[in-house]
Amino acid sequence: MSNIVIEVNNISKQYRLGQIGTGSLAHDINRWWYRIRGKDDPYMKIGEENERITKGNSEYVWALQNVDFKVEHGKVMGIIGRNGAGKSTLLKILSRTTAPTKGDVKIKGRVASLLEVGTGFHPELTGRENIFLNGAILGMTKNEIKTKFDDIVSFAGVERYIDTPVKRYSSGMYVRLAFSVAAHLEPEILIVDEVLAVGDAEFQKKCLGKMKDVSSNEGRTILFVSHNMTAIKNLCDTVLYMRNGKVVEVGPTNNVINNYLSHYVNSSLRQAFADPAEAPGNELVKIKRIEVCPQLESELNPITVNTAIDVEIEFWNYLDGKQINLSLHLYTIAQECVFNVGTPALNLSKGLHKGVCKIPANLLNDGIYSVSLMVVADKSYPLYNYENAVSFEVQENRDASGWHGKWPGFVRPNLEFNLE
Amino acid sequence: MKDAVLNNAQEQWDIILEPKNSFFKLNLREVWRYRDLMWLFVRRDFVAQYKQTILGPVWHIIQPLLTTLIFLFLFGTVAKIGTDGIEPTLFYMSGIAIWNYFAACLTSTSSTFVTNASIFGKVYFPRLVIPFSVVISNIIRFGIQFGLLLMFMIGFAFKGVPMVITFYWLYIPLLVLLMAGIGFGLGIIISSLTTKYRDMALLLTFAVQLGMYITPIAYPLSFLATKKYEWLVTVNPLSPIVEAFRYCLFGHATVSIGGLLYSIIFMIFVVVLGMLIFNKVEKDFMDTV
Structure with missing residues (x-):
């Protein structure tokens, strides 16, 4: 007498990365050869968790693993x-x-x-x-x-x-x-x-x-x-x-x-990597650290709409003779972009560099935000895009008077607005 | 009421999704349920093609007329190949009409997966609906070309070329069905094989062009009677259909029961094989297309 209309039993889905061509043909032939001999698919055993920002070792990823619900x-x-x-x-x-x-x-x-x-x-x-x-x-x-x-x-x-x-x-x-x-x-x-x-x-x-x-x-x-x-x-x-x-x-x-x-919030105020081999990025740039640093008197205080926030970025540059700049996107939890800001482009030497983006107090509305960082060369092409690198929550900080509803809008700037 | 039905049907699942389709589960009933969609695709193919053209469907007539003219010149005037005593214009026109139908069925079904990937990736409906709709919309085009042929036959009747209507005309739909079946079967085999590796699709345009020359379209089968490469044309399962088509229309051609039987068996074979392969592939071709 079950009332269940959808039953998902332990499903997994594997995808192969990269292009289809002679490389995939070799795998197909190998797979077929295993099947003829009555063995299991050799590529089913490998495959990694689908973590996009770190470069994997396997050509196969599991987009779904043992998903089970009713x-x-x-x-x-x-x-x-x-x-x-x-x-x-x-x-x-x-x-x-x-x-x-x-x-x-x-x-x-x-x-x-x-x-x-x-x-x-x-x-x-x-x-x-x-x-x-x-x-x-x-x-x-x-x-x-x-x-x-x-x-x-x-x-x-x-x-x-x-x-x-x-x-x-x-x-x-x-x-x-x-x-x-x-x-x-x-x-x-x-x-x-x-x-x-x-x-x-x-x-x-x-x-x-x-x-x-x-x-x-x-x-x-x-x-x-x-x-x-x-x-x-x-x-x-x-x-x-x-x-x-x-x-x-x-x-x-x-x-x-x-x-x-x-x-979503707690795990991710800071992403830091001591070893370039583990850091996200590619052969052109690697991100050493990206961190949300709220300018608070005590670390225990929450970030509110009245808190100024510094986003600090450190990265290794492996390119020479390129104009490099950083571009930062701030997204709401619904993945809508609140703003995109960029640093001026500079001719950077190889090695470690640092950038700081200062988000002033009284700018953001309350809500959860995530930061994506892009490193751009010659003001035109992206070298690396680190999506949803860090995220933070901005809390309400209203006086206990008057209205209590959710404040509308993406931003809550403190503009001069006078009545005479 | 609904709950009662659900309770009675305990563990009666309507859909079970598994990694692989069983080879022989064809689900033609589902295709039937989506017949409205099939007609709408036919309509879309037909209507959308001629939006914003002034001549509209008249374009269906211009193409075979021009091809006929070229054939008259090349094969009639230059190469001087006979036409079994059939009026050359009618001879070429009939061949072109039925060949065009086959070629259209084959080429458009063969790209089913690749051209419809954007729809297939978003919604489920029985994938066979698309190749079926292609075959049907091409029948309409064939109908127009056939009508043109009839008009020419009537025209020539006034000029003294007798037009003989026999009970053989009743076989024509059957021959068209044979042609459609072979085009459809080969087409879906190719479309299934090319979801991952596209090489075959590139070969196809070339093969269709060459195919016309080993089918008695621009010459009658009798023309090859004494040539040593005759086997190449007789082995082609399309040849008996084309010859039979002309026999029905004009009463002259080389037709044998054995040849036709061969075509019929070939058609059944490719259709069955095609549907089995198609069924196997349709489930997760989206990952590789």
């Missing part, structure tokens, strides 16, 4: 993790665009996946023709689409353009139409990847509302990948937290999100 009927499960944690690979397997290397998945009911909006849209066809085509690709029959056609068009708000080729649409209209088709699917299980990152705020609200509707009123099961913690908190009953291709934790939404956030 989802009950009518529940919404959120899937969180940093970029490269294996979330998308998992969704790809569940939506049947690729197969697992090991393990199996059992599913009850029809599955529709939204890994991208507007799959199969043809630019030359009109909005009307594309609704039918896209709907059918997503698994609807012609009759189903016909009965929902008017709803789809009005949800997207493109009545006027419905007989115009979609290549003439604005990008917003295009995305709205595409999402609208997907939102009117009626599968038992819906798989959604970060599609809510599109469209304006009003449309995003509409989409979240629609998803909530679908799960609570129509009793459908939803798997939802997002970096948007607010959306996850609002929508999901349980959350699956992934890291480097493995499941870290499955459980009630708030617990898992809190663990994820503390993991």
